[in-house]
Amino acid sequence: MSADDRLLDVRDVTVAYPGRHGRDGVRAVNGVSLHIAPGEVVGLVGESGCGKTSLGGAVMGMLPLAGGEISFQGERVDRENRTWMREYRRRVQMVFQDPMGALNPRLTAGAALEETLYVHRTQPGLETAPGRRARRQELMAQVGMDDAVMGARYPHELSGGQRQRIGIARALAVGPRLLVADEPVSALDVSVQVQILNLLKDISEQLGVACLFIAHDLAVVRYMCRRTYVMVGGAIVEEGLSDTLFAHPAHPYTATLIAAVPDVARGLAARSR
Amino acid sequence: MTGGILKAPASHAEAGPRPAGDVARLPVLDVRELTIGFHTEGGRVDVVRDVSFSIAEHETVALVGESGCGKSVTALSLARLIPSPPVSYPSGAIRFRGVDTLAMTRRELRTLRGSGIGYVFQDPATALNPVFRVGFQLEELLQGGRRQRREQAAALLERVGLPSPLACLDAYPFELSGGMQQRVVIAMAVARRPGLLVADEPTTALDVTIQAQILALLKRLQQEFGMAVLLITHNLGLVAEAAHRVNVMYAGMLVEGGEAETVLTRPAHPYTRGLLDVVPRLETSGGRLIGIPGAVPVAGRLPPGCPFAARCQRADAHCRATVPGVDAVPGGAEHRVRCFHPLREREAL
Numbered sequence: 001m002s003a004d005d006r007l008l009d010v011r012d013v014t015v016a017y018p019g020r021h022g023r024d025g026v027r028a029v030n031g032v033s034l035h036i037a038p039g040e041v042v043g044l045v046g047e048s049g050c051g052k053t054s055l056g057g058a059v060m061g062m063l064p065l066a067g068g069e070i071s072f073q074g075e076r077v078d079r080e081n082r083t084w085m086r087e088y089r090r091r092v093q094m095v096f097q098d099p100m101g102a103l104n105p106r107l108t109a110g111a112a113l114e115e116t117l118y119v120h121r122t123q124p125g126l127e128t129a130p131g132r133r134a135r136r137q138e139l140m141a142q143v144g145m146d147d148a149v150m151g152a153r154y155p156h157e158l159s160g161g162q163r164q165r166i167g168i169a170r171a172l173a174v175g176p177r178l179l180v181a182d183e184p185v186s187a188l189d190v191s192v193q194v195q196i197l198n199l200l201k202d203i204s205e206q207l208g209v210a211c212l213f214i215a216h217d218l219a220v221v222r223y224m225c226r227r228t229y230v231m232v233g234g235a236i237v238e239e240g241l242s243d244t245l246f247a248h249p250a251h252p253y254t255a256t257l258i259a260a261v262p263d264v265a266r267g268l269a270a271r272s273r
Numbered sequence: 274m275t276g277g278i279l280k281a282p283a284s285h286a287e288a289g290p291r292p293a294g295d296v297a298r299l300p301v302l303d304v305r306e307l308t309i310g311f312h313t314e315g316g317r318v319d320v321v322r323d324v325s326f327s328i329a330e331h332e333t334v335a336l337v338g339e340s341g342c343g344k345s346v347t348a349l350s351l352a353r354l355i356p357s358p359p360v361s362y363p364s365g366a367i368r369f370r371g372v373d374t375l376a377m378t379r380r381e382l383r384t385l386r387g388s389g390i391g392y393v394f395q396d397p398a399t400a401l402n403p404v405f406r407v408g409f410q411l412e413e414l415l416q417g418g419r420r421q422r423r424e425q426a427a428a429l430l431e432r433v434g435l436p437s438p439l440a441c442l443d444a445y446p447f448e449l450s451g452g453m454q455q456r457v458v459i460a461m462a463v464a465r466r467p468g469l470l471v472a473d474e475p476t477t478a479l480d481v482t483i484q485a486q487i488l489a490l491l492k493r494l495q496q497e498f499g500m501a502v503l504l505i506t507h508n509l510g511l512v513a514e515a516a517h518r519v520n521v522m523y524a525g526m527l528v529e530g531g532e533a534e535t536v537l538t539r540p541a542h543p544y545t546r547g548l549l550d551v552v553p554r555l556e557t558s559g560g561r562l563i564g565i566p567g568a569v570p571v572a573g574r575l576p577p578g579c580p581f582a583a584r585c586q587r588a589d590a591h592c593r594a595t596v597p598g599v600d601a602v603p604g605g606a607e608h609r610v611r612c613f614h615p616l617r618e619r620e621a622l
């Protein structure tokens with residue numbers, strides 16, 4: 001794939017948080033390069049605190065870069081260019097790790113969705129209130145929620161999984177080209193996980209939406225992502241086709257991750273020893 | 274005593290042995306025929322119905338079930354953490370070391386929450402106060418002089434596997450990654466050596482190596498002071514590794530319960546069987562995962578009969594009309610199921 005075909009191109013990116021009281025800052029991401037083709041679902045795995053969320057934040061344009069460059073459809077992501085960023089923020093959407101923190105506690109689930117749609121009311125189909133309402137219903141159905149009942153609930157009246165579905169519906173609301181999904185299904189039980197994973201897969205296949213899929217569940221990553229990057233201590237240590245990577249891990253950390261995956265058969269075997 | 278075990282390479286933290294004869298002892302927690310309702314505009318909606326289970330010292334009991342089935346509401350009710358109204362307990366009892374928490378005074382409840390039951394909430398971000406440093410929030414829970422509390426706090430953070438405990442004590446919650454926050458919350462929950470630890474999805478924000486460390490830590494604490502653990506999770510792999518017994522919840526009711534090994538290898542309820550079939554495995558690649566078709570009925574709009582009937586291939590007219598009662602499963606010690614047509618061993622759906 002030539003560089004021109006890339007939807008997202010992250011080159012040698014460094015993200016640093018400033019230190020307080022004259023102490024050293026934290027280099028959360030250190031010279032990372034990765035790329036995503038249109039419609040491609042790419043996995044990013046790594047230990048807790050290795051910089052995955054920070055890298056996601058940089059891709060979203062929410063964090064300044066201490067080094068390197070990110071481009072989207074060949075154009076550089078420039079946080080100073082307000083007009084360009086407005087369009088970018090429509091095309092690139094985030095699904096958060098923490099669904100509660102991302103929702104306004106004073107808005108019902110349905111109102112939260114309509115608010116997002118209202119922000120983008122210049123988009124076709126969203127100009128009128130009935131249009132937005134219809135889209136809201138469509139989105140609720142897409143994430144498997146009964147709009148009549150669940151749409152009227154406040155975030156604290158929803159279960160963890162129900163809140164995460166609202167988060168996903170909101171990210172899908174305005175037809176993004178790229179989703180940055182930070183642990184999108186780790187709060188969901190297995191049977192709902194399956195529905196959401198299949199949904200995300202359908203979206204990428206049918207609508208051609210690409211996804212940077214951040215997760216620590218390797219089984220989920222293998223199922224979702226054709227390619228995977230493994231990150232340790234702010235740097236990418238291994239990348240490749242998921243099937244190859246999980247069958248023949250090259251880096252010791254990848255191997256450790258694979259060995260530690262909890263599994264029903266293995267768990268039961270371990271205890272009867 | 275800082276956990277030397279945490280420095281060992283990640284290993285499977287299988288459920289530890291239980292002391293013999295524990296069944297006869299007074300359980301730490303005993304929930305009997307508990308129903309939990311919410312007052313809404315349309316009247317009372319019962320989101321948890323007729324739930325009974327118990328947990329003994331040293332024991333880990335898992336609670337699994339689909340999103341929205343009532344796991345967190347059950348967990349929060351144990352120390353009465355949801356204000357009433359909106360919540361109410363129309364029937365049943367919750368006994369902590371023999372005392373009914375539903376009859377406790379405010380003062381007794383404060384003691385219960387302080388040192389009786391420790392919580393790891395599902396959402397770590399909401400459990401931490403954003404304006405105070407981690408150290409302040411953790412040290413507040415400990416006893417002794419300032420210096421001593423700080424040392425204890427650092428030791429706790431080391432035990433939950435945080436790489437630089439001292440730096441963490443000085444950090445504000447937002448300066449930590451999701452998984453680091455989760456581990457701080459776990460440290461806070463066990464700081465006072467609670468008799469019961471309620472861990473609501475304690476490891477969802479953690480990668481598998483840290484997850485193994487946390488399970489090992491919990492097991493070690495159980496050995497040290499007999500802590501009972503209610504482990505709420507949707508990860509059946511975790512149940513297999515860490516739980517002695519498991520209860521499966523569906524639409525607010527317990528539909529199956531028993532020894533973890535029995536339930537996971539010989540599920541009797543069609544829903545449990547479905548859950549086991551949908552777990553994505555590391556060997557799974559590409560293709561499409563098959564879920565359980567349909568969705569959980571919404572509380573307040575429950576069908577008259579078995580709540581699982583609309584999704585169950587074995588449902589008949591009887592199932593659709595009558596709520597099944599709890600029956601013992603032949604052959605399994607304390608294996609119970611709420612189903613008219615339970616699966617027999619290795620029977621297909």
Ligand SMILES: Nc1ncnc2c1ncn2[C@@H]1O[C@H](COP(=O)(O)OP(=O)(O)OP(=O)(O)O)[C@@H](O)[C@H]1O
Pocket residue numbers: 017018026027028046047048049050051052053054055447448449450451452453478480
């Ligand atoms: N706002 C901040 N200020 C200072 N340091 C921060 C801030 N946010 C994150 N960090 C630090 O940057 C590092 C990387 O954090 P990040 O959240 O990117 O990790 P992660 O890979 O997403 O981890 P997890 O799997 O636990 O979510 C951590 O050491 C964290 O403490």
Ligand SMILES: Nc1ncnc2c1ncn2[C@@H]1O[C@H](COP(=O)(O)OP(=O)(O)OP(=O)(O)O)[C@@H](O)[C@H]1O
Pocket residue numbers: 156157158159160161162187188189311313320338339340341342343344345346347359395572
């Ligand atoms: N304050 C409330 N008012 C009304 N209904 C509520 C309230 N809190 C929770 N519920 C409802 O009670 C049911 C059980 O919710 P609960 O949070 O216990 O689910 P859960 O099993 O923990 O799910 P998850 O796995 O998604 O966390 C849900 O249908 C939820 O919408």
Ligand code: SF4
Pocket residue numbers: 542543544579580581582583585586587588589592593597611612613614615
């Ligand atoms: S009672 Fe009937 S509908 Fe319910 S789970 Fe059993 S077989 Fe299925």
Ligand SMILES: [Mg+2]
Pocket residue numbers: 052053054097182450451452
């Ligand atoms: Mg993160």
Ligand SMILES: [Mg+2]
Pocket residue numbers: 159160344345346395473
């Ligand atoms: Mg919950």
